[in-house]
Amino acid sequence: MSQKIRIKLKSYDHNLVDKSAEKIVKSVKATGVIVSGPIPLPTHKRIFTVNRSTFVNKKSREQFQLSAYKRLIDIYNPNTNTIDALMKLEIPSGVEVSIK
Numbered sequence: 001m002s003q004k005i006r007i008k009l010k011s012y013d014h015n016l017v018d019k020s021a022e023k024i025v026k027s028v029k030a031t032g033v034i035v036s037g038p039i040p041l042p043t044h045k046r047i048f049t050v051n052r053s054t055f056v057n058k059k060s061r062e063q064f065q066l067s068a069y070k071r072l073i074d075i076y077n078p079n080t081n082t083i084d085a086l087m088k089l090e091i092p093s094g095v096e097v098s099i100k
Contacts (some may be wrong), residue, residue, distance in 0.1 A: 002076060002077055003076075003077060003078060004074055004075065004076055004077075005074070005075040005078050005082075005086075005099060005100070006072065006073070006074055006075075006099070006100045007024060007037075007072070007073040007074075007075070007097065007098070007099050008070065008071070008072055008097070008098045008099075008100075009021055009024075009038070009070065009071040009072075009073070009095055009096070009097055010068060010069070010070045010095070010096040010098075011068070011069055011094050011095045011096065012066065012067065012068060012069070012094065013069070013094055014067075014069045016092050016094045016095050017069045017070070017071050017095060018038075018071070019092075020091045020092060020095045020097075021037070021038035021071045021073060022038075023089060023091070024038075024073055024086070024089065025037065025038065025073065027085045027086070027088075027089055028075055028082055028085060028086070030085065031079065031081040031082045031085055033075055033076065033077060033078055033079065033082050034075075034076040034077065035073065035074070035075055035076075036073070036074040036075075036076070037071065037072055037073035037074055038071040038072065038073050039071065039072040039073070039074075040069075040070070040071055041070035041071065041072055042070075043067050043068065043069055043070070044067070044068040044070070045065055045066070045067050045068075046065070046066045046067075046068075047063055047064070047065050047066075048063065048064045048065075048066070049061050049062070049063050050062050050063075050064070086099075
């Protein structure tokens with residue numbers, strides 16, 4: 001029976017997500033384990049529309065966009081060295097990491 005670790009990364013800055021995914025893949029490959037990824041997942045975009053004026057000029061509006069970038073990494077048949085390497089990694093504070 002093969003085991004698998006799935007790591008999901010999420011951030012509002014695409015540079016942070018890409019650099020942390022690259023760090024994870026590099027450290028896991030050094031332990032000699034098969035890695036699949038990073039796989040880019042669809043970007044979740046939230047658009048906010050706000051009136052520029054508080055009382056008049058209803059048609060004058062401003063739009064803001066908040067994008068969430070996601071990456072997926074699969075690690076097949078991890079060993080104890082792989083788990084130790086993942087525990088020692090330092091990921092930037094703007095990246096949310098979930099491991100299953």
